[in-house]
Amino acid sequence: MSLDNSCEPDELRQHWDAKYHAAPFERLSWYQSHPQESLRLVEATGIARDAPVIDAGGGASILAETLLNLGYTDVTVVDCSQAALDEARERLGASASPVSWVQGDIRSFRSAKKFRLWHDRAVFHFMTSEDDRRRYLASLDACLAADGAAIIGTFALDGPERCSGLAVQRYNAELISGVFAPRFELVSACDAQHLTPGGSTQAFAWFTFRRSG
Numbered sequence: 001m002s003l004d005n006s007c008e009p010d011e012l013r014q015h016w017d018a019k020y021h022a023a024p025f026e027r028l029s030w031y032q033s034h035p036q037e038s039l040r041l042v043e044a045t046g047i048a049r050d051a052p053v054i055d056a057g058g059g060a061s062i063l064a065e066t067l068l069n070l071g072y073t074d075v076t077v078v079d080c081s082q083a084a085l086d087e088a089r090e091r092l093g094a095s096a097s098p099v100s101w102v103q104g105d106i107r108s109f110r111s112a113k114k115f116r117l118w119h120d121r122a123v124f125h126f127m128t129s130e131d132d133r134r135r136y137l138a139s140l141d142a143c144l145a146a147d148g149a150a151i152i153g154t155f156a157l158d159g160p161e162r163c164s165g166l167a168v169q170r171y172n173a174e175l176i177s178g179v180f181a182p183r184f185e186l187v188s189a190c191d192a193q194h195l196t197p198g199g200s201t202q203a204f205a206w207f208t209f210r211r212s213g
């Protein structure tokens with residue numbers, strides 16, 4: 001299937017549902033058994049355990065349950081793939097209920113709840129058109145509390161050029177700061193390697209933003 005992330009929400013959902021159906025989650029390239037970098041950065045923000053947290057494009061990630069186990073009580077996961085959300089919910093069983101699972105396109109996501117923390121691992125880099133980035137940032141702007149933080153993990157400049165059949169935009173601190181300005185300012189950046197289930201490494205770059213001024 002040839003597609004970019006600019007496609008309609010239904011097409012996007014079908015694309016990602018097919019990816020999650022194609023193989024067990026533990027064999028998908030972005031799978032990780034422990035969200036080490038995410039957790040370190042979440043804890044570094046110093047948010048309270050009852051602060052609202054959103055995992056944007058969280059899919060079937062282990063992050064939501066890891067946060068619950070650490071005592072975070074207000075966790076929302078938004079993803080365009082219902083298959084991914086079902087996978088996570090089934091894995092969690094009865095403990096899935098404190099999490100709000102929302103099937104939707106993050107480019108148009110709005111919430112009455114203002115999140116103190118927005119987390120995104122490997123989703124923003126699929127926003128390869130200016131319009132997608134503008135819409136993603138409008139969602140972030142609308143949903144993030146005034147004193148909120150956003151943690152964004154993307155492929156680094158020496159990371160893969162594509163993922164799951166889609167082109168990605170790779171970033172370093174300078175490039176992503178330019179995209180997030182003027183509404184958001186970069187407060188930290190670091191690199192990390194992801195070891196895929198297939199045994200290859202992918203260079204990631206992690207960024208934390210806060211609202212400017």
Ligand SMILES: C[S@@+](CC[C@H](N)C(=O)[O-])C[C@H]1O[C@@H](n2cnc3c(N)ncnc32)[C@H](O)[C@@H]1O
Nearest residue numbers: 016030057058059061079080081105106121122
């Ligand atoms: C590479 S996976 C990463 C999943 C998860 N963040 C993790 O670390 O395991 C990308 C995820 O973004 C979701 N996604 C892609 N575009 C999206 C969009 N526009 N809105 C919501 N979710 C999206 C996909 O369904 C998929 O779950």
